[in-house]
Amino acid sequence: MxxxxxxxxxxxxxxxxxxxQIPCSTLEPMDGTCHIILAQGEGALAVLDLAKKTSSDFWQKTHLAYVPDNIEPNRTSQLQDLNPRWFYEWPTLDAALPHVREIFANSKQGSRLYVTGTHSFIGIIFQQAHNAGIDPYEALAERRGPxxxxxxxxxxxxxxxxxxxxxxxxxxxxxxxxxxxxxxxxxxxxxxxxxxxxxxxxxxxxxxxxx
Amino acid sequence: MYAVNLEPHTPVKKGSVFEFPFDVDEHYVSEMKDRALVLDEDPLRCQSLPHMEAAGWDTLELIMESKAAAYPEHFSLSKDGDKWRWINRPMGIDDTFIFGNTSTLPYGPMEYITRQAQGDFAVLDQRDGNLWMDAGIVTTQADWSLDFDIGMNFFEWHAPVPLAHELGIFKRALKFLLNVQHGKPARRLNWTMTINPRLDTSPENYHKWGKDRLTVTPENVGEKVYLRVELQTFWRLPRSNGLLFPIRCYLISMEELSSIPKWGCRLHRVLGSLPQELRDYKGLTSYIDDTVAWLSKFDQGQETSPGTFPD
Known part of the structure; x- marks a missing residue:
């Protein structure tokens, strides 16, 4: 060319x-039987913004995973304060991937996926979700960070x-x-x-x- | 400027590329050798996602039946239930296999038959009101990568094409293609230009062939610059409901093309009026001016006869 x-x-x-490309917008609560939220770096802020729009029972059926990726400040305690049913933290995407695959493999119909962080992070998580057969129409992405x-x-x-x-x-x-x-x-x-x-x-x- | 330019793929003229469903010409054996060489170097030029096996058998059946009917002196197909015997005389092939049983062929069904068919092939899955590039063999392409595009939908793989999205071209084309019926294939022509008669103008090797474009001078346009026309056809596949999309490439030098005065005249006008975006997208920018100047001697403002055939 x-x-x-x-x-x-x-x-x-x-x-x-x-x-x-993957359509990115703003995370909004979706109706679902289970929520899987994956946040990398500054994506933690998108999760905190999402929390302003959710009811308390939302978090009773939520997996929240945080990948700080050495990006300061660390938001672990703020995210834990949301009281998700399951909370995980892995330092990097590489470390998170085997666990993410496991979560996806065990997810049931009616689960909703929320992904936030850099475009690279969102892309890799969506790739894994696709491989696990998760419908992209049941997923939202919000880019945060560079x-x-x-x-x-x-x-x-x-x-x-x-x-x-x-x-x-x-x-x-x-x-x-x-x-x-x-x-x-x-x-x-x-x-x-x-x-x-x-x-x-x-x-x-x-x-x-x-x- | 742009047109969807689709029409039924029906026989038009004896001896033309439209005479038979799949044109076989004097370059057949050498093009198949070229394909084998490209695949040896880069096996990812042929890929098929796991759910495309049935479409592969559909493809094999369509090509074998069409070629055996059109060119009985070169190809024969005989069936004894599921046991098929395929003879390809120009390539020296005589194979017996069980239709539907991949272990009885040396390759998957799509790869097996398209290693014996000129042109690239994309095999599209149809679902969710869209077409998906889920299998193909691509060794003679105009700068697109199957390895990158596999798994994409119709809008995704066309994303790099300028202007046409705004004009609604792809929405209309998709609507048409989703409704192609079995036994009623369609076709369209697409074109670009290539320096030297090189079939494999892949992005994978662009850093190797791109420099050829700077070798064009006002003196060598006739022998260096080739018009590259793609005959694209569209076939509904009966079992898989997929769509077979063969892209057959023909190359002709400016010298040979202008031996038909009507063609030299027409191409002069087309190139001279091409929008900048398309000059860039088709990669013509560095040599189009020399080519237009070279072709100008065939254009005296005369009227040309309708259609594409020579007078």
Whole structure:
């Protein structure tokens, strides 16, 4: 693809990405027999906001999982004060995943899913939910924290997390990548494609588009 | 500028690519060798999600029956209940298998038959009022990745296409495709341009072929620049209710194309009036001006005859 028109457009994202990503909105209480809430980093604040709109019996049928991800301040005690039926805390997404899979595997029809945190976090949790057969129409997502992206290099197929810039150098194969507005829920990643394949000596300016 | 340009896939003219349901031409054996090479290097060019097995058998049946009927000198299919014998003479294949039993074939049914059929194939599942790219074999593509797009719905995999969403093109196209009936296939044409007669213009290898675009000069346009036309057809599959979506690629150099004066004239007008967004999306920006200039000698403002066939 040609990207010569990139120069001079500060907010350039290729494609119609609204057709190709997880719809994010604001967490609202849904009717359900069980609630599964997964919050990463600043997502804790979205959960506290959600709590302002819930009745007390909401939390009696809720799994609340918190992944602080070393993001300060830690909100553990504030979340525990909501008195969820089950509370879990895992330091990072990697540590959380086996437990999240277990929760999803045991979830019954009528369960509702709430996910909040960075877009990368939301994407990976939705990927797991999809693999567990959870209907996306029974789920809500709210992005909190930086707008960084998880991308897959289309050339070497390597993944990179927390990408803030356009373009970005692939940390695996070294190709300079355009982050396209093309998102795969299955891979939980945006697509990265060589930005200067026609002439590799042409290096477009790097901009912080996703921060 | 954009049109959904769908029409029934019915025979049009003897000797044309529309004569038979699946066109087999003089490049058949070499294109199948090219496909095998690409798959050796990158097996993820062929994928099928687990629920697509029935659609794979539908695909195998459709292609075998169509080819055996259209080209009996090259292909034969005989059936003894579920026991089928398939002979593909150009490729030297003579296999007997049990229809519906994947363990009796060297590959899954979709991969088996599409390793013997020119063009890319996407196999779409139909559910929730949408089409889902849930299986396919893609080795001759114009810059899209099956490995990335597999599992996406119709709007998701078209997300990178500019302008057409706003025009409502995809909503209308989807509505049409959801209603394609068994035995009544449809077709449309799509086009872009490619430098050199390269079939595998994949995003995976873009960092390798992208530089070819800067090799075009005003002198070599005729031999370097190719028009790439995709004949896309749409087939309802009887058991799975899936939709088979073959994308057959034809390449022609500017030199050969302009040997038909009507085509040289027409392409000059199309390229000259192409909106900037489409020049960029189709990747033509770096060489389109040279190509338009080269084609200008075929366009004296004359009227051309209706249709796409030569006069």
């Amino acid at each position: 040609d990207n010569s028109h990139l120069a001079g457009n500060d907010d350039y994202i290729e494609g119609e990405e609204r057709f190709s 707008k960084t992206r998880r991308i897959q290099c289309v050339h070497c197929k390597g993944f990179m997390d927390n990408v803030a810039t356009q373009p970005v150098t692939c940390s695996h194969c070294g190709v300079l990548l355009l982050v396209r507005g093309h998102y795969s829920r299955r891979l939980a990643a945006y697509q990265g494609v060589c930005i200067n394949a026609e002439d590799t000596s042409e290096i477009p300016e790097t901009k912080e588009l996703f921060s």
